Amino acid sequence: DADVTQTPRNRITKTGKRIMLECSQTKGHDRMYWYRQDPGLGLRLIYYSFDVKDINKGEISDGYSVSRQAQAKFSLSLESAIPNQTALYFCATSAGGSSHEQFFGPGTRLTVL
Amino acid sequence: QKEVEQNSGPLSVPEGAIASLNCTYSDRGSQSFFWYRQYSGKSPELIMFIYSNGDKEDGRFTAQLNKASQYVSLLIRDSQPSDSATYLCAVNGPSNTGKLIFGQGTTLQVKP
Numbered sequence: 676d677a678d679v680t681q682t683p684r685n686r687i688t689k690t691g692k693r694i695m696l697e698c699s700q701t702k703g704h705d706r707m708y709w710y711r712q713d714p715g716l717g718l719r720l721i722y723y724s725f726d727v728k729d730i731n732k733g734e735i736s737d738g739y740s741v742s743r744q745a746q747a748k749f750s751l752s753l754e755s756a757i758p759n760q761t762a763l764y765f766c767a768t769s770a771g772g773s774s775h776e777q778f779f780g781p782g783t784r785l786t787v788l
Numbered sequence: 789q790k791e792v793e794q795n796s797g798p799l800s801v802p803e804g805a806i807a808s809l810n811c812t813y814s815d816r817g818s819q820s821f822f823w824y825r826q827y828s829g830k831s832p833e834l835i836m837f838i839y840s841n842g843d844k845e846d847g848r849f850t851a852q853l854n855k856a857s858q859y860v861s862l863l864i865r866d867s868q869p870s871d872s873a874t875y876l877c878a879v880n881g882p883s884n885t886g887k888l889i890f891g892q893g894t895t896l897q898v899k900p
Contacts, residue, residue, distance in 0.1 A: 706886060715796065717876065717892035718832070725886060733887075765831055775820040775880045777888055779831040 678702045679780035681766050687786045694753040696783050698766030706769045707749040708777065709733075709741060711762040718765065724749055725771065756787040791815065792879050794891035802899055807864040809894050811877030814858065820880040821853055821860045822888065827873045836862060867898045 679700045688694055698707065709721040710733075720733030722741040730741060738760060740752045753760055763784050767777040793812050801807045809823075820839055824832035838844045838851040838860065850863040860879075864871055874893040881887035 708887075715892060718890040720887060723887065763829075769886065771886060775886060775888060776822065776834055776837060777878075778834070782829075782831050784829075 681780040696751045704768035708767040710765045792891040798895040800897045809862040813879045818879045822878040824876040
């Protein structure tokens with residue numbers, strides 16, 4: 676079984692709809708992250724969380740919100756989706772402390788029409 | 789200046805050759821450096837990390853770090869067509885915040 680899972684894997688939605696992307700992990704890591712990837716722009720950090728009570732904005736948080744329901748679960752919401760939020764979304768985890776290595780889920784391809 | 793810079797490529801090398809991928813970073817306080825491989829449509833996969841100046845070898849991969857020049861590179865020896873992918877350089881964020889800053893990636897094409 677995959678250590679980091681994301682659901683759904685693909686989603687097509689319409690402008691103005693609310694969308695939730697979910698991430699679960701079995702690695703026992705405290706730290707979780709949400710990124711989006713666009714062609715030519717690399718990975719950009721949306722939100723990150725170092726434990727259940729800790730939520731931080733990344734470089735592109737506008738239009739997004741997150742919820743850390745448990746150590747193993749971190750969800751990303753688009754309250755009112757717009758076409759320029761069409762992208763590939765990745766969840767990642769890391770153990771924290773002196774370890775900065777991050778491990779990625781399989782990604783969610785989101786298309787907003 | 790971007791915090792982490794990579795040449796987007798594509799870098800094209802013949803099968804069996806050495807591929808050299810380069811990355812520069814702006815924060816002198818960075819302490820951890822990572823190379824991820826990403827196949828098209830797939831998630832990034834960690835292939836190397838390096839914390840100290842010098843070289844670190846793992847199989848066909850060698851990571852090189854020069855903190856004075858703020859430069860990290862990845863060498864792939866005996867390149868194979870299966871190495872064709874985008875390689876992302878990542879550097880730990882300022883003040884050791886636990887965030888990684890990613891470069892935009894270099895696309896490598898290994899031609900048979």
